[in-house]
Amino acid sequence: KEKVEITKEQQALMKIITDAYNRHQIPQDVAKKLLQDQYSAEENFLLLTEMATSQVQVLVEFTKNIPGFLSLDREDQIALLKGSAVEAMFLRSAQVFSRKMPSGHTEVLEERIRKSGISEEFITPMFNFYKSIGELHMVQEEQALLTTVTILTPDRPYVKDQQAVERLQETMLDVLRKLCVLQHPQEPQYFARLLGRLTELRTLSHYHTEMLVSWRMNDHKFTPLLCEIWDV
């Protein structure tokens, strides 16, 4: 049985990434608004727009803390951000959703999101994904590393130096793999299950692109930052 050991450098890398990941949570006032009294579909939608916008701002800040990210080609940094923004948001959403919220909050939150003008065909796979992430009971280091692995996907559109991104992603995958073995010794397949969620995430982001078209048709407004990052 090969002895799995996280090196000092990998320990330091994990700490930087996890601290950066935890530094940004949903602004309490926004999350509170989402849980407060009855809203109309329009106000729910507006709240989600506000939350998604703050998520993008947080994502940009987070990527700056990924060791090596700022050494990548500038245009590739932008391509990675644009290519992973939706996936990173749904990964973060799943983690917010599955976190032990005060009892009843999760249901209220689910109700608000279901009543925000988003069509059922998108809502169902989204909540299935949230539940499948919740079932993994990831520790915060795994959550932060999985988001980092998602951001460092080499084959995003317009990435020029894919090898450079691949090298960075492999560094993160190696730490994540070891962490999974150490955190879930009874589940040798845990790491593979984690990576399988990234495939589910891509499907979700394809749904999201389709939904954007229908939202535009129903004249839903987005913020300039969301239009920029979602190419709408």
Ligand SMILES: CCOC(=O)c1ccc(NC(=O)c2c3c(nn2-c2ccccc2)CCN(S(=O)(=O)c2cccs2)C3)cc1
């Ligand atoms: C400051 C750090 O920010 C965070 O940590 C953060 C975390 C999660 C989110 N999540 C969301 O905004 C969000 C969305 C949805 N659910 N959902 C959600 C919120 C809380 C818990 C679980 C899920 C569905 C629709 N999209 S959307 O982008 O397609 C959209 C449709 C219409 C307008 S915007 C957004 C935001 C910020």
